[in-house]
Amino acid sequence: MRYLCNSFSIQMLNVVEKIEVVFQPLTKEKAIQELTDGFKSVIGHEDTAQVVSSDLGLTIKFNREFISIDEKDIVIVAQIEGGRLPEGCTTLPEQFSLSYYKVQVKSNREIRCKICGHVAAEEEWVTLRSGSELIKLNPDKKTYLPCPGCGEDVEFEILEVK
Numbered sequence: 001m002r003y004l005c006n007s008f009s010i011q012m013l014n015v016v017e018k019i020e021v022v023f024q025p026l027t028k029e030k031a032i033q034e035l036t037d038g039f040k041s042v043i044g045h046e047d048t049a050q051v052v053s054s055d056l057g058l059t060i061k062f063n064r065e066f067i068s069i070d071e072k073d074i075v076i077v078a079q080i081e082g083g084r085l086p087e088g089c090t091t092l093p094e095q096f097s098l099s100y101y102k103v104q105v106k107s108n109r110e111i112r113c114k115i116c117g118h119v120a121a122e123e124e125w126v127t128l129r130s131g132s133e134l135i136k137l138n139p140d141k142k143t144y145l146p147c148p149g150c151g152e153d154v155e156f157e158i159l160e161v162k
């Protein structure tokens with residue numbers, strides 16, 4: 001799932017052991033691109049949703065839903081910088097700015113090619129196939145992926161590297 005929110009919280013994660021989270025700054029244009037194929041807004045405040053709507057030129061509903069994310073999810077954070085928004089504002093006041101970030105929980109699995117033995121992070125394999133969307137590879141399902149090493153569509157083996 002792809003979410004749009006206005007702040008990132010550790011509460012969104014299920015941290016039972018060490019995990020890694022990747023924060024990638026985005027330009028506004030990149031943020032719009034990330035959201036064009038659909039997203040769910042979890043911006044919990046109506047004014048903030050309005051301000052982000054007008055900055056991105058997208059319709060964004062406010063939604064107080066609490067989310068829990070894992071490696072399959074992408075969170076786009078629209079972070080208002082400059083203080084607390086004045087009550088009732090619908091566009092960004094002059095002294096404020098909006099910064100965009102893409103946040104993903106990093107998978108701690110590596111994938112090994114059964115043909116050439118190339119080992120690379122799950123993200124690297126999956127990105128080759130599906131662009132930017134990280135899907136969780138299922139070790140039980142027989143799937144073939146293009147190998148980042150030999151370039152062939154190969155059977156792969158999943159290694160846990162925790």
Ligand SMILES: [Zn+2]
Pocket residue numbers: 113114115116117118147148149150151152154
């Ligand atoms: Zn290979």
